[in-house]
Amino acid sequence: MGRRNKGRPITGWIVVDKPQGVTSAHAVARVKRMLDAAKVGHAGTLDPLATGVLPLALGDATKLVSYAMGGSKTYKFTVQWGEGRDTDDSEGAVTGTSDVRPDAAAIEAVLPEFTGLIQQKPPSYSAIKVDGERAYDLARDGAPPDLPPREVQVDRFSLLAAGADSADFEVDCGKGTYVRSLARDLGVRLGTFGHVTALRRTRVGPFHEADSFSLDKIGELGNSAPPSGLLLPIETPLDDIPAVAVMESEADRLRHGQAVFVPRQLNGEVVIKVSGKAVGLGVLEDGNLKPKRLFNS
Numbered sequence: 001m002g003r004r005n006k007g008r009p010i011t012g013w014i015v016v017d018k019p020q021g022v023t024s025a026h027a028v029a030r031v032k033r034m035l036d037a038a039k040v041g042h043a044g045t046l047d048p049l050a051t052g053v054l055p056l057a058l059g060d061a062t063k064l065v066s067y068a069m070g071g072s073k074t075y076k077f078t079v080q081w082g083e084g085r086d087t088d089d090s091e092g093a094v095t096g097t098s099d100v101r102p103d104a105a106a107i108e109a110v111l112p113e114f115t116g117l118i119q120q121k122p123p124s125y126s127a128i129k130v131d132g133e134r135a136y137d138l139a140r141d142g143a144p145p146d147l148p149p150r151e152v153q154v155d156r157f158s159l160l161a162a163g164a165d166s167a168d169f170e171v172d173c174g175k176g177t178y179v180r181s182l183a184r185d186l187g188v189r190l191g192t193f194g195h196v197t198a199l200r201r202t203r204v205g206p207f208h209e210a211d212s213f214s215l216d217k218i219g220e221l222g223n224s225a226p227p228s229g230l231l232l233p234i235e236t237p238l239d240d241i242p243a244v245a246v247m248e249s250e251a252d253r254l255r256h257g258q259a260v261f262v263p264r265q266l267n268g269e270v271v272i273k274v275s276g277k278a279v280g281l282g283v284l285e286d287g288n289l290k291p292k293r294l295f296n297s
Contacts, residue, residue, distance in 0.1 A: 007038035011059030011295070012231035013068075017212035018046050018054040030215055031056055035222045043068035043237070044204050045127065049089055052201035053212055060295040061234045068237040071205020072155060072174055077196050079183040080166045084193035086144070087125040088180035092195070100192035104162035110189050111157045114182060119149040123180050152177040166197065206239045207232075234295060235271055235278035243271040244284065251279050254291040262289045 018027050024045045032040040041062045043055040052075075057065050081101050085092035122128055124144035125136045135145050153174035160168040171179065180196050187194025202209040213221070213230060221230050250260040251274045262284060269292070272280045280294035 007032070007036050009059055010035060010037045010227065010231070011061055012234055013061050013207070013236050014056045014058065014218065014227070014230050015207050015212040015232070016054040016056055016218065017209070017214050018051055019215065020051050021048055022215075023048050024054055027054055027215065028056060031218055031222075034215075034219045035227055041065055043207075044073065044201075046201060047089070047199070049091055049196070050199040050201060053204050053207055053209055054201075055204050055207040055237075058231070059234075063293055063295070064234065064237050068205055068207070070175055071237065072153075072172055072203075073177075073201060073205075074170065074172050074203035075179050076160070076168070076170050076200045076202060077179050077183070078166055078168050078198040079186065079194045080197045081187060081190075081192050081194055082165065083195060084184065084187070085195040087195075088123045088178075088184045089196040089199070092125065096193050098192040100190070101165060102162075102167075102190040102192065104159060104167075106190060107159050107162060107167055107186075110186070111159065113189065114186060115154050115157050117151060117153055120152045120178065120181050120185070121149045122147045122178050123184070126178065150176060154182075157182070206236055233278065238271050238278070238281070241269055241271050241281075242266060243273050243278075244282075244289065245273050245276075246289070248274050254280065254282065254289070255294050257291060259288050259290045261287050263287060 014031065016027050016031065024042050028040050028042050037058050039059050039062055041057045043057060043065045046054055055068050082098050083094055084096040086095050128135045128147060130138060130145045135147060138145050154171060154177060156172040158170045160170055179199055183194045183196045211232065218230060221227055244262050244264055246260060253260050254272065264284060266284055268284065270282055270284050271278050272282045281292045282289050283292050
């Protein structure tokens, strides 16, 4: 019996424009199948209700998922006033109602309270683990956990439009921020209830909406080798990390775990490049460059 084909060794990033109703895991599986890629992972889960930017790491790029997930994100979303939901979005059961409908002036007045470093209680329906179990599994079993507040960063919280029963917002926020919690807490602060009815992510760190492709488009372009026009460089999520250039012979030494001397007045994490191509990450201390994570391709 012959060896099973494990897929093509494709390395880089593809930005999916995730459609509504599709899980992030399903998007990964579909792209992996369409491209016949050996290894695919995603950076930053999107709820099935949400659409937009879902960066997928292929091949050695999977080693950098944590760097992509650690970047700030931008979301556009709609909050419906007057109803609280147990999921804090339109997919959940109603938990409370109110006749109060805040106007634009009232909303604008309280947004500064939700900007900066804030305390936020995650939704009961979230992927946070409680005693080894996901919070959403406990909630679905009728025992929603009382999750403690956590500190999150909200860099910008803007009102885009205010209607009679809903409002549209845009937010720039850091890792771990829940838009559904922002909607819920904003409603409470305004003397009513609020839940998310539409949510779109437009940016994850350096990955933007303009870089994204629909799943259908990826299927069209994915038959070429490498996939034509789809891939972003492996080092894309490392844009804010300084780069140092080394010779190929020095890169070989680094691959074998040896340090090399680099005459740079720089200390800390760096991207290692050979002839302009990123080959890994290293740590530079007083001119001594030590390997941290090297790429295979």
